[in-house]
Amino acid sequence: ALGHHRYEWLYVTAFVAPATGESHWYVGNGVSKPLFERLLALFAREAGAGPQRTIILMLDGAGWHTEPGLRLPDGLRLVYLPPYTPELQPAEHLWRLVDEPIVNQHFDRLTEIQDRIEQRCRDLEAQPDILRANTLFHWWPQPARPN
Template sequence: MVDPGATSQEPGGRRTPRAGCLQKKLAAILAEEEARQPGCPVTLFCTDEHRIGLKPVTRRVWAPRGQRPTALGHHRYEWLYVTAFVAPATGESHWYVGNGVSKPLFERLLALFAREAGAGPQRTGILLLDGAGWHTESGLHVPDGLRLVYLPPYTPELQPAEHRWQLIDEPIVNQHFNRLAEIQDRIEQRCRDLEAQPDLLRANTLFRWWPQPRRPN
């Protein structure tokens, strides 16, 4: 068993030098945005995509001693992509399920997220994300009220979003599905369930070095 409290830190239980550099960068940007718009709440979010499909998600299972453990599976290659925006400090989250990834689609997701999160004149969102091609700012329209901050290259361990995917996979682990629509129904419901559990998301994404806003969100 794993203590849930232990998940609120970087994997391995210690802060790496790269985490320290990113912490300073995020803290400086957070302070800059708070000073630029006094009285306007500033929230630090993170985002990433997770691919789920008819290829089974497998995890360890119990089996009688001496017997090979089994789990249902039939490898096929049809995919859904879950995109999540989470504020680790509060557990606020916004979830979207699609059938692919691209820069035009990500632009639309950013616009939808900004609208649902209230980003704009009354609220600023700082968004930590990786440097995937569809995330990069060259030609990417970023809505007013959002500021993108990129992870250093090859540092997935610094992305709090990575800790959400075990939670989202839970209803489909070690199961076999005939149609992608069956998975989509379960995953969409799981997204709604997690959105209603900010404390659980906070426990799984709030690294110890994650900067905290000085003003309430």
């Protein structure tokens, strides 16, 4: 008889501003709309979204990212990419950077991977130049400059 395999997963959620390299990283063990709402609220607080700063998030159409019923904190606006266009999502280009410290490595416990990934996220957050180089596409809107 074949045994049942049980897998454990880690999920990394990253928000990045391509023009500045500002980033916010969250590592968890699941995905759901209620969890995503909590992440959005935490991100909005940490990034200073609100009446004085509106942040536009570009998202894919994953079920837990979509409205209706998704509660948004003040200062956040969502824009959805067309289906099947991950190349347009700047954050998609972060995953190879996140994966670098675990590629071709063996780990006995998920907590070892989680520790390594969390450290990598902290390291990347402190390196906005690397994040800009990987997410700031030539067509990305640039901040308005005064004349």
